[in-house]
Amino acid sequence: MSKQRHVLLVDDDEDVLIACQEALEEEGYLVSPARTGAEALALVEGETFDAAVVDLVLPDMEGLRIMEALRGRDAHAVVILITGFASLESALHALHGGAYDYLEKPFRPEAFLRSVARGCEQRELVLANLQLVQELEAVNEQLRDHQKRLEEKVRVATSELGELVALGSRLARADGIDASLHEVLAATQRLTGARAAAIYLMDETGQRLRGRAALGLIEAEVRRREIVVGAGLLGKATERGQPIVENDILGNTATREDLLAHMGLRSVAATPLVLHGRVRGVLAAFDKDRDGFGAPETDLLQALAAVAVALLDAEKATDRDTESDQFIPLTDFTRRR
Numbered sequence: 001m002s003k004q005r006h007v008l009l010v011d012d013d014e015d016v017l018i019a020c021q022e023a024l025e026e027e028g029y030l031v032s033p034a035r036t037g038a039e040a041l042a043l044v045e046g047e048t049f050d051a052a053v054v055d056l057v058l059p060d061m062e063g064l065r066i067m068e069a070l071r072g073r074d075a076h077a078v079v080i081l082i083t084g085f086a087s088l089e090s091a092l093h094a095l096h097g098g099a100y101d102y103l104e105k106p107f108r109p110e111a112f113l114r115s116v117a118r119g120c121e122q123r124e125l126v127l128a129n130l131q132l133v134q135e136l137e138a139v140n141e142q143l144r145d146h147q148k149r150l151e152e153k154v155r156v157a158t159s160e161l162g163e164l165v166a167l168g169s170r171l172a173r174a175d176g177i178d179a180s181l182h183e184v185l186a187a188t189q190r191l192t193g194a195r196a197a198a199i200y201l202m203d204e205t206g207q208r209l210r211g212r213a214a215l216g217l218i219e220a221e222v223r224r225r226e227i228v229v230g231a232g233l234l235g236k237a238t239e240r241g242q243p244i245v246e247n248d249i250l251g252n253t254a255t256r257e258d259l260l261a262h263m264g265l266r267s268v269a270a271t272p273l274v275l276h277g278r279v280r281g282v283l284a285a286f287d288k289d290r291d292g293f294g295a296p297e298t299d300l301l302q303a304l305a306a307v308a309v310a311l312l313d314a315e316k317a318t319d320r321d322t323e324s325d326q327f328i329p330l331t332d333f334t335r336r337r
Contacts, residue, residue, distance in 0.1 A: 196287060
């Protein structure tokens with residue numbers, strides 16, 4: 001057996017006690033003998049037993065009291081009561097009280113050992129089932145948590161999809177590029193939980209960023225301030241063409257002198273605006289109160305950045321068409337003269 005079974009043996013009859021102990025030890029059991037109820041109770045308080053063989057009648061107390069003590073400490077304790085004064089009433093009382101078996105003296109060693117072995121096997125089976133139930137409950141709890149997380153993700157994704165669809169409708173009604181960019185920034189605030197958002201575009205030299213639109217900030221101040229490409233958080237995001245996240249601008253020694261820190265902003269998530277394979281600027285969200293910015297917000301910013309890029313591309317196409325409409329061929333000009 002992988003684990004030695006431990007048996008409490010209680011009997012005031014020395015011959016019975018010795019005979020039972022020897023029989024059990026020959027079968028590989030660890031035996032703790034007791035000749036009185038007091039000795040047995042002391043052992044029960046300090047040790048754990050796989051089974052207990054207890055004389056029903058002891059000099060200082062009834063064996064039922066020891067059984068109650070055992071089952072009080074372990075509801076699955078296996079208790080086999082033995083007695084030389086058997087009666088149907090005492091047997092029924094013992095079994096109803098929780099005894100596993102009831103043996104009348106004198107009993108055959110084979111019957112005694114079989115009863116102890118079966119009792120230990122039943123206890124082991126019960127404990128194994130309980131362990132399995134606990135493991136299943138733990139797995140079920142994990143599955144419930146996973147289901148809740150999935151449901152939350154579905155709810156959030158549904159909300160995000162609804163917001164993006166609504167953004168499309170608002171853009172269709174927007175009056176001009178500036179109004180459209182402000183709709184993108186409003187969607188950025190709602191979807192990321194940011195307090196403010198802004199779009200910065202490269203100037204003609206490609207060396208500096210200038211604010212194009214802002215919400216939650218003083219737009220005139222955003223437009224006035226210039227950011228050198230490659231410098232600061234937004235400049236580095238533009239130069240590298242990669243999203244950036246910083247949730248402690250004021251506390252991070254590397255960013256506390258950043259322009260964003262001087263603007264009193266605490267956190268930022270920004271993603272590049274890429275048009276025809278070239279970075280044109282950045283879309284930035286600022287000051288998310290709960291939990292800070294992370295991968296979900298970055299993914300949303302990339303989707304919103306694609307919308308902003310499409311609007312800016314359409315604006316440039318419109319400008320080109322306008323210039324084309326205003327062009328007068330030289331031949332037409334000479335004819336008019």
